[in-house]
Amino acid sequence: MSISAKIAFIGVLACLASANGLAAKEKPAVVAPDTPSPAILIRNATILTVSHGTMEKGDVLIKDGKIAAIGSNLKAPSDAQVIDATGQFLSPGIIDCHSHIAIDGDVNEGSVSVSSMVNIADVLDSDDISIYRDLAGGVTTANILHGSANPIGGQTIVIKLRWGQPASKLPFEGALPGIKFALGENPKRSNFRISGAPPRYPATRMGVEETIRSAFTEARNYKNAWDTYNKRVAAGEKNLIPPRRNLKLDPLVEVLEGKRYVHAHCYREDEILMLLRVAKEFGFHVQTLQHVLEGYKVADEIAAAGTGASTFSDWWAYKVEAYDAIPYNAALMTRRGVIVSVNSDDAAEATHLNQEAAKSMLYGGLTHDEALKLVTLNPAIQLGIDKRVGTIDVGKDADLVLYNHDPLSAYAVVEKTLIDGRVYFDRLTDISGRPALAQEKKELLEKLSKKPEPEKKAGEKKPEVTKPEGTKGGENKPAQQPEQKPEQKPEAAPKPPQAQLAIGGVQ
Amino acid sequence: MKRLLPACASLILFVSLFAPIATPQSKADYAIVHAKVFTLAGPPIEDGTVLIHDGKISAVGSDLAVPAGAQVVDAKGLQVYPGLFDAVTQMGLSEISAVRATVDSTETGQFNPDAVAATAILPSSAHIPVTRAAGITEVIAAPASGGFDSSGDTNLIGGQASAIYLAGWTIDDMLINKHAAMVVDWPDVQTRSFDLSTFSIKEKPFPEVKKEYDKQINLLADYMEQARHYAQLLQAPGGATFPRDVKLEAMAPVIRGEVPLLVFADTARQIRDSVEFCDKQKLKMILAGGQEAWKVKDLLRSKNIPVVLRPTLAAPPDDDDPYDRMMTQPEELRTAGIQIAFASFDNSFARRLGQQAANAVAHGLPYEEGLKAVTLYPAQIFGLDSQLGTIEAGKVASLIVTNGDPLEVTTSIRYLFIKGRLTSTDNKQKDLYEKYLNRPKPGR
Numbered sequence: 001m002s003i004s005a006k007i008a009f010i011g012v013l014a015c016l017a018s019a020n021g022l023a024a025k026e027k028p029a030v031v032a033p034d035t036p037s038p039a040i041l042i043r044n045a046t047i048l049t050v051s052h053g054t055m056e057k058g059d060v061l062i063k064d065g066k067i068a069a070i071g072s073n074l075k076a077p078s079d080a081q082v083i084d085a086t087g088q089f090l091s092p093g094i095i096d097c098h099s100h101i102a103i104d105g106d107v108n109e110g111s112v113s114v115s116s117m118v119n120i121a122d123v124l125d126s127d128d129i130s131i132y133r134d135l136a137g138g139v140t141t142a143n144i145l146h147g148s149a150n151p152i153g154g155q156t157i158v159i160k161l162r163w164g165q166p167a168s169k170l171p172f173e174g175a176l177p178g179i180k181f182a183l184g185e186n187p188k189r190s191n192f193r194i195s196g197a198p199p200r201y202p203a204t205r206m207g208v209e210e211t212i213r214s215a216f217t218e219a220r221n222y223k224n225a226w227d228t229y230n231k232r233v234a235a236g237e238k239n240l241i242p243p244r245r246n247l248k249l250d251p252l253v254e255v256l257e258g259k260r261y262v263h264a265h266c267y268r269e270d271e272i273l274m275l276l277r278v279a280k281e282f283g284f285h286v287q288t289l290q291h292v293l294e295g296y297k298v299a300d301e302i303a304a305a306g307t308g309a310s311t312f313s314d315w316w317a318y319k320v321e322a323y324d325a326i327p328y329n330a331a332l333m334t335r336r337g338v339i340v341s342v343n344s345d346d347a348a349e350a351t352h353l354n355q356e357a358a359k360s361m362l363y364g365g366l367t368h369d370e371a372l373k374l375v376t377l378n379p380a381i382q383l384g385i386d387k388r389v390g391t392i393d394v395g396k397d398a399d400l401v402l403y404n405h406d407p408l409s410a411y412a413v414v415e416k417t418l419i420d421g422r423v424y425f426d427r428l429t430d431i432s433g434r435p436a437l438a439q440e441k442k443e444l445l446e447k448l449s450k451k452p453e454p455e456k457k458a459g460e461k462k463p464e465v466t467k468p469e470g471t472k473g474g475e476n477k478p479a480q481q482p483e484q485k486p487e488q489k490p491e492a493a494p495k496p497p498q499a500q501l502a503i504g505g506v507q
Numbered sequence: 508m509k510r511l512l513p514a515c516a517s518l519i520l521f522v523s524l525f526a527p528i529a530t531p532q533s534k535a536d537y538a539i540v541h542a543k544v545f546t547l548a549g550p551p552i553e554d555g556t557v558l559i560h561d562g563k564i565s566a567v568g569s570d571l572a573v574p575a576g577a578q579v580v581d582a583k584g585l586q587v588y589p590g591l592f593d594a595v596t597q598m599g600l601s602e603i604s605a606v607r608a609t610v611d612s613t614e615t616g617q618f619n620p621d622a623v624a625a626t627a628i629l630p631s632s633a634h635i636p637v638t639r640a641a642g643i644t645e646v647i648a649a650p651a652s653g654g655f656d657s658s659g660d661t662n663l664i665g666g667q668a669s670a671i672y673l674a675g676w677t678i679d680d681m682l683i684n685k686h687a688a689m690v691v692d693w694p695d696v697q698t699r700s701f702d703l704s705t706f707s708i709k710e711k712p713f714p715e716v717k718k719e720y721d722k723q724i725n726l727l728a729d730y731m732e733q734a735r736h737y738a739q740l741l742q743a744p745g746g747a748t749f750p751r752d753v754k755l756e757a758m759a760p761v762i763r764g765e766v767p768l769l770v771f772a773d774t775a776r777q778i779r780d781s782v783e784f785c786d787k788q789k790l791k792m793i794l795a796g797g798q799e800a801w802k803v804k805d806l807l808r809s810k811n812i813p814v815v816l817r818p819t820l821a822a823p824p825d826d827d828d829p830y831d832r833m834m835t836q837p838e839e840l841r842t843a844g845i846q847i848a849f850a851s852f853d854n855s856f857a858r859r860l861g862q863q864a865a866n867a868v869a870h871g872l873p874y875e876e877g878l879k880a881v882t883l884y885p886a887q888i889f890g891l892d893s894q895l896g897t898i899e900a901g902k903v904a905s906l907i908v909t910n911g912d913p914l915e916v917t918t919s920i921r922y923l924f925i926k927g928r929l930t931s932t933d934n935k936q937k938d939l940y941e942k943y944l945n946r947p948k949p950g951r
Binding site: 129130132133136185190191296297299300301304314315316317318319320322323324325326327328332347348349351352355358359361362363364405408409410411412413430431434441 | 637866917948
């Protein structure tokens with residue numbers, strides 16, 4: 001854990017706990033992970049249910065982490081904490097169908113064209129400050145994906161943004177795991193080359209298809225070998241030698257058996273249809289097409305395949321395959337019957353997905369409810385978790401966001417974010433906790449700068465951390481790590497090498 | 508004038524029947540009537556009229572007669588604002604950022620004061636109409652504001668930024684000021700950087716990078732010294748003959764204080780050092796970037812340095828920063844007395860300019876200040892406010908007619924005027940949308 005992450009973590013606990021008496025009445029105290037969450041009554045909010053319209057001045061009662069009741073003038077149980085949400089908007093938690101936060105280190109195992117043996121679930125980092133920042137932007141659930149360096153990439157996992165809890169508590173219980181596929185410029189390494197390293201197969205879209213077909217042919221053979229073996233064992237045969245376990249093919253067999261979702265990064269219309277054809281040939285389902293910026297050109301085919309599309313609001317022109325991207329994509333695909341979500345692919349972009357969804361009202365004329373679905377119910381459907389989250393309905397997880405304004409606006413600010421009925425982000429608490437946090441950091445830094453002194457030899461240089469600007473955002477800070485900025489926007493890359501890397505390297 | 512009218516001109520309604528009788532001598536090409544006019548030079552005018560003639564705003568008010576022959580835009584229920592001004596972009600200098608062949612933003616070498624953005628701006632870039640459709644009528648196109656530097660050197664003087672209108676058949680048609688600012692990419696002290704050749708993080712000890720940083724600043728100081736001598740030679744009486752140098756010649760207006768430096772700097776150290784440098788050198792400075800400007804706001808205020816801020820929709824630079832730092836900083840700087848403008852620092856995200864301002868407004872910046880930070884203030888910062896930035900008689904008619912707040916993400920731009928011409932909001936993306944909206948169902 002880095003010092004800054006530690007401080008941030010301690011700070012959040014501290015600021016949650018340090019609420020004064022008056023505030024404590026309104027705000028749930030910090031809760032240890034395994035204790036039952038308190039009952040909460042949210043009063044007098046404009047409730048955007050997403051499933052059954054908007055309710056003015058409504059109440060939502062939360063019990064045991066679930067939505068227990070929705071109505072007017074609900075009675076609060078005696079032990080319930082009451083949140084007065086007068087003038088505020090209550091929305092289902094934002095679901096980001098394409099994220100790379102909470103990953104320790106690189107998102108790409110780019111050395112091979114099929115990296116299905118690696119799993120993002122093995123490298124979850126619960127200290128990533130992006131978790132907290134996205135939470136502060138209303139995100140409650142995120143699909144944590146491997147990068148797009150390979151036609152078949154690593155295994156992926158859906159998490160809830162339970163900031164402050166260990167990595168083992170992040171996974172969304174019961175959500176089907178996934179695997180990342182990638183088509184086009186990134187897997188064929190168009191914009192990217194390590195100097196001195198040999199080029200990696202594939203280098204064309206033809207090769208990308210071949211890589212996927214080869215892998216699934218192998219996986220089918222492997223599955224047949226296991227099926228045969230299991231059948232013979234079941235028939236009572238003894239002393240059989242089982243097939244050799246293959247960690248690369250196991251997840252592909254799960255795909256063939258419908259036990260693992262395919263999330264496929266793609267851009268161009270041709271490659272979208274290519275993957276749908278290959279999937280049909282091998283009998284697996286493509287759960288989502290990711291980015292799918294030319295999805296609007298083949299929306300009927302995507303709809304017919306029952307495949308979801310998760311796209312950007314208005315990104316374009318950062319590479320050739322993004323040159324025909326249009327901000328009308330989400331609306332146009334929606335109108336053709338595709339289940340569409342708007343995703344971030346970037347920690348900062350995720351903090352305003354509500355605003356990004358709103359753009360589909362301007363570009364293509366989606367209704368308010370349709371636009372809000374792009375970041376709530378639709379990604380929930382795409383991740384197979386819509387029975388648990390995505391709308392405000394009795395029985396669903398109490399993953400909710402309170403905004404000071406209609407969330408489909410650039411003026412909406414998140415006041416509170418709840419997951420499983422617990423307040424994981426509270427804007428007022430965050431703000432009021434800042435002086436204490438700054439003081440704590442100062443003390444920690446003073447402690448750090450004093451510590452080495454006893455052993456200090458005469459004439460030795462002072463430790464670098466004593467420099468005021470070196471400790472905060474200064475030169476000690478690692479260069480923004482491009483690995484964590486997958487589909488990087490040009491604006492986010494102040495330095496040329498990073499821009500170059502990000503364009504082709506990670507995604 | 509009429510031959511330039513785009514497709515949307517057909518949407519204009521001729522309602523002269525209902526308009527007051529014009530005085531015989533007044534003339535106008537266009538009359539926008541019944542609009543709520545946000546002039547930004549005074550309170551909004553309800554049921555206002557804006558008259559446009561010969562590229563200029565000829566009159567604005569509530570009881571104006573519509574001259575005979577004017578094309579009337581009935582803006583009942585609509586609002587009029589000055590067109591938005593994006594204070595740092597690479598417009599026309601970069602088409603597809605991943606494709607080197609389409610990128611002309613950053614020259615190799617350390618000193619390129621004679622590289623002028625206007626030279627390489629592509630008037631038919633697809634980015635221009637797309638950006639325009641978001642209500643942006645003017646931009647600063649700045650070299651070296653990102654993109655590639657194939658030399659690997661620190662680009663110290665990147666070239667000249669040009670102010671342009673986002674409409675025109677040629678660059679001459681588009682130009683507002685070819686020499687709007689001289690770009691300086693301030694060096695940085697980074698102990699860790701990503702090394703593409705080894706594909707790994709490279710660490711260097713602090714003293715080493717600090718020494719390199721100081722060396723770069725000394726190089727810059729030496730260059731300014733040379734430029735100063737050169738400028739003195741240019742002004743010497745009698746026009747003495749001396750060997751001419753195109754680069755130093757391009758620096759002369761900077762030395763004379765006619766062209767400001769647009770200094771790209773984000774960390775507190777970079778900002779402090781660059782402000783002190785410009786102060787010592789008596790150079791006019793505009794700060795671009797300013798992620799940590801809040802740390803040195805007193806200095807910025809005391810030296811009267813305006814700040815063109817990086818997008819508010821971005822992660823704060825430090826893990827320990829409050830999550831909303833980039834959105835609260837604009838108001839923090841404004842209350843400290845610093846003039847701010849918003850900018851995309853990009854092409855494809857330029858259309859988020861209004862959204863950036865709105866997010867700052869949501870975090871404390873007064874609404875009118877947010878609006879001015881994408882209209883009047885960039886015009887003032889680049890010395891163009893006598894022509895642009897507000898809706899006043901005599902100014903250039905660059906304005907937008909919208910169905911709501913131009914900073915809001917759901918607002919649509921109904922009409923757009925640039926230099927008094929009704930300019931189309933059609934673009935590549937709208938064309939593609941319409942084409943595929945009408946795609947027949949497969950198999951028919």
